[in-house]
Amino acid sequence: MKILVPLKRVADPDNANKIKVIAGKVDTTGLEFKPNPFDEYAVETALRLTENATNTKARLGEVIVVALGPKELDTTLRGALATGADRAIRVDTTDDALDGDLVARVLKAVVEKEAPDLVLIGKQQVEGDSNQVGQLLAEYLGWPQATFAGSIKSEADKALLVSREVDGGTLNLKVTLPAVVSVDLRIVSPQGAKSMHTAATHAYPEGVRFAALMAIMAAKKKPLVEMKLAELVGDASLKVTYGTAELPPPRKAGIKVKSVAELVEKLKTEAKVL
Amino acid sequence: MANTLVIAELHEGKVRKSTLSSITFARQVGGTFSILVLGAGAKAAASEVVVFGAAKVLVADDASLKDYVCERFAPTIAAVAKGGFDTVVVTASSYGKDLAPRVAAKLNAGYAPDISSVHVDGNKRVYRRPMFAGNAYGTCEVQTPVHVVSARQTEFTAAEPSGGASPIESVAVAAPDAASARVEFISLEQGKSERPDLGEARVVVSGGRALKEQFAQVLDPLANLLGAAVGASRAACDAGFAPAELQVGQTGRVVAPALYLAIGISGAIQHLAGMKGSKTIVAINKDGDAPIFQVADYGLVADLFTAVPELVGELKRTVA
Numbered sequence: 143m144k145i146l147v148p149l150k151r152v153a154d155p156d157n158a159n160k161i162k163v164i165a166g167k168v169d170t171t172g173l174e175f176k177p178n179p180f181d182e183y184a185v186e187t188a189l190r191l192t193e194n195a196t197n198t199k200a201r202l203g204e205v206i207v208v209a210l211g212p213k214e215l216d217t218t219l220r221g222a223l224a225t226g227a228d229r230a231i232r233v234d235t236t237d238d239a240l241d242g243d244l245v246a247r248v249l250k251a252v253v254e255k256e257a258p259d260l261v262l263i264g265k266q267q268v269e270g271d272s273n274q275v276g277q278l279l280a281e282y283l284g285w286p287q288a289t290f291a292g293s294i295k296s297e298a299d300k301a302l303l304v305s306r307e308v309d310g311g312t313l314n315l316k317v318t319l320p321a322v323v324s325v326d327l328r329i330v331s332p333q334g335a336k337s338m339h340t341a342a343t344h345a346y347p348e349g350v351r352f353a354a355l356m357a358i359m360a361a362k363k364k365p366l367v368e369m370k371l372a373e374l375v376g377d378a379s380l381k382v383t384y385g386t387a388e389l390p391p392p393r394k395a396g397i398k399v400k401s402v403a404e405l406v407e408k409l410k411t412e413a414k415v416l
Numbered sequence: 417m418a419n420t421l422v423i424a425e426l427h428e429g430k431v432r433k434s435t436l437s438s439i440t441f442a443r444q445v446g447g448t449f450s451i452l453v454l455g456a457g458a459k460a461a462a463s464e465v466v467v468f469g470a471a472k473v474l475v476a477d478d479a480s481l482k483d484y485v486c487e488r489f490a491p492t493i494a495a496v497a498k499g500g501f502d503t504v505v506v507t508a509s510s511y512g513k514d515l516a517p518r519v520a521a522k523l524n525a526g527y528a529p530d531i532s533s534v535h536v537d538g539n540k541r542v543y544r545r546p547m548f549a550g551n552a553y554g555t556c557e558v559q560t561p562v563h564v565v566s567a568r569q570t571e572f573t574a575a576e577p578s579g580g581a582s583p584i585e586s587v588a589v590a591a592p593d594a595a596s597a598r599v600e601f602i603s604l605e606q607g608k609s610e611r612p613d614l615g616e617a618r619v620v621v622s623g624g625r626a627l628k629e630q631f632a633q634v635l636d637p638l639a640n641l642l643g644a645a646v647g648a649s650r651a652a653c654d655a656g657f658a659p660a661e662l663q664v665g666q667t668g669r670v671v672a673p674a675l676y677l678a679i680g681i682s683g684a685i686q687h688l689a690g691m692k693g694s695k696t697i698v699a700i701n702k703d704g705d706a707p708i709f710q711v712a713d714y715g716l717v718a719d720l721f722t723a724v725p726e727l728v729g730e731l732k733r734t735v736a
Contacts, residue, residue: 158551158685168552242517243526268666270554271547272529277486277517286599287486289514292660303602308510309615309669311606311661313484318598327650327667328660348654381526385542385555396697396713398704402726405698405716406734413696413713415619415675416735 143203143299143319143337145188146258147227148249148275150209150267151175151218158268166386168269177218180264183325186350187335188262189226191296194339195346202339203299204228208252210235210245216366224353224361235371241380242270246278251374253283258320259299265290265324276324286317292328294335418447421497423506423515424465426455431464433616434507436574439468441505441567443575444534445541450474452496452587454489456482462584467577478589483604486514487596494522495590497562508566509615516566526558532571549666549689569615570672570693607661609646614664617645619675622664622691625651626680626701626720631658634721635679637728647671647691649681665690680720683708700724 153161153170155178162169177185185207192203205227209215212234219230233248253261266273280287288304292312295303299319306313307326317323329335332345353361371378399405409416420442425432431453442449449469453462454476462475476492497504497519504519506512508530520527528543532553535542540557543565547554614620621639623631623646631652639646648658650665664671666686672693679700681687684707691697692711699712702719709715716723 153548155549156685158548159688161548161551163552168548168554241526242529243521246521269548271545271549271666272527273513274517274520274527274529277514278521278527280595281490281518281521281593284593284595286595287514287518288599289486290510306510306514307660307667308604309661310613311604313604314602315485316600316602321598328654331654379559381560382528382556382558385557387547387552387554389552390546390550390692393692393711394713396709396711396715398709398715398717402716402718402723402730405714405727406730408714409675409696409698410735413675415696416731 143192143260143296144256144258145192145203145205145260145262146253146256147181147184147188147205147207147222147262148209149181149185149207149218149222150178150211151215152178152267152269155179155268163387163389168387175214177221178264178267180266180268180325180327182350183327183330184262184264185222185225185227186330187294187325189351190335190340190346191294191337193337195341195344198226198351201226201228202337206231206256206258208233208249210240210248212236219366220361221353223364223366224358225351229365231367231369233369233371233374239378241382242272242274243278243381244375244378246275246282247375248371249275249279250282260319261322263322263324265326276322280322283322286321288315288317288321289324290326291323292326293333294323294329296336296338298338418445418503419501420445420447420449420503420505421501422449422451422470423493423504423512424451424453425507425509425511426453426458426461429457429461431461432509433574434509434569435465437569437572438505438507438567439575440572441534441565445503445536452476452493454481454492466582466584467579468575468582469578469580470582473582473584474587475584476587476589480589480592483601484511485596485599485601486518487593487599490515490518490522491590491593493519496587497523502561503563503565505565505567508568512566516564520564523562523564524560525562525564526560527564528556528558529566530568531565532568549685550692551685568670570670607659611639612643612645614645614647614662614669614671617671617673619644619677620647620664620671620673620694621677621679622647622649622681623652623658623679624649624681625655625657627652627657629657630721634724638677638724641728641731649687650684678708678712679724681708682706683711
């Protein structure tokens with residue numbers, strides 16, 4: 143199976159509460175860039191779907207990672223190559239020249255060049271939190287979509303059984319490839335995603351795999367090609383533009399109560415929620 | 417003048433209450449709006465939404481829409497939208513989030529996702545939306561003639577009936593996407609619970625990993641007493657102490673009840689993203705430095721295994 147995984151980097155999501163807004167713009171100075179967590183889960187899923195878990199070094203298929211952005215994104219792409227992806231594509235552009243719709247249209251052009259069987263993408267990137275590119279891409283390609291996947295099982299690499307995490311439960315779909323699947327966090331649980339080559343009983347370690355030092359060195363030699371946005375789409379106009387940002391209104395400072403009795407008293411007389 | 421199409425969400429033959437948030441959005445935008453109810457059994461459900469002042473309640477009722485498959489629903493929504501609507505809104509539930517981008521792409525429309533408010537100034541409309549897990553708000557404008565919007569349920573209060581009786585009109589079900597031949601609905605598995613839905617509950621009692629195997633044993637009496645929905649942190653779900661559908665946060669549900677009780681939850685950013693909008697937040701945790709206390713209105717540093725039963729007892733004694 144040939145799988146394409148779009149990647150983005152984001153300001154350290156575990157310190158998102160430290161971002162500032164300066165002159166109406168979000169400022170992430172001081173926060174380290176990290177791969178978007180949901181995209182990392184998509185890479186891990188792609189690796190799981192193209193291997194037999196008893197030998198994770200041999201790729202039984204191909205995993206291509208693609209990013210849109212400036213040169214610095216090569217680091218993010220190399221990181222994915224080090225964990226096992228085969229090659230990388232970077233479409234040279236900047237974040238402020240993009241909206242979700244343009245990202246989807248660029249990815250469509252990349253998909254048409256590469257003809258993968260599957261696009262695996264994080265359900266959302268955790269800066270914009272828009273949750274849209276996978277769905278837009280599926281429509282532009284005329285492919286089926288399965289969003290918010292919490293588990294995937296391959297049926298002979300022709301179809302996927304996808305459990306979607308929806309409000310109040312799970313919705314199970316079978317999609318025949320090619321398709322677009324967006325992943326949620328439980329996809330990287332021990333039983334989350336499994337290829338046709340891996341024993342049904344196999345349990346992966348929780349989370350995403352890390353690259354060994356040797357693999358990081360080897361990844362430097364893996365192919366990474368740069369493409370120009372203008373070569374992929376003729377119309378780079380944006381459908382949505384962003385204006386000023388602001389911090390959320392601060393919450394009124396809370397208090398610590400000393401006892402359960404005091405808590406109940408406050409909830410009754412002060413908050414009036416009981 | 418705006419003309420908005422509100423997409424209703426059906427669940428077990430009834431219009432989900434979350435739809436009322438999209439009606440509120442349509443009223444705020446002004447002009448006129450209609451409500452599209454689609455799904456098998458939509459005809460019967462349509463009467464539930466005739467009292468909100470919609471110009472029309474449109475019904476697409478067909479056996480092919482029995483189970484939700486985006487590739488079957490989106491074409492009908494897009495076809496109806498093309499009949500003179502400039503805005504399409506759906507509530508940002510998992511249904512709305514799956515559906516809205518596909519509809520936007522069909523309409524060649526810009527999509528404003530998961531918005532928390534709309535500001536209308538003449539012909540200009542500015543949408544405000546949470547970003548960075550709720551740690552910043554951005555404003556955006558849609559540059560296309562047609563706007564597709566998903567509205568956050570917790571930020572748009574449920575519309576109240578305004579009386580009258582909107583006429584109900586049947587609309588044609590459009591041909592499904594060619595891709596629908598490659599999607600097969602297998603099943604929808606839902607946790608059975610007598611409790612209110614997490615997104616609609618006035619009180620949410622949420623538990624973390626600290627509850628261990630006693631998750632339900634400790635929280636159920638409190639939730640029962642308060643008529644609350646039960647939520648959980650990611651850690652509690654991952655450890656298997658609570659089912660995944662209870663998760664509150666960036667993965668899982670976004671809630672904003674009148675009262676949110678965080679029991680043994682440390683307060684990771686991804687969890688705060690799903691509950692920071694709650695009116696009153698109570699945290700009970702034995703670690704006084706846990707980040708949850710930074711957003712809590714009332715914090716109690718205590719062992720939850722003694723504090724929660726004590727809270728149940730105190731509530732029974734003083735409130736019930």
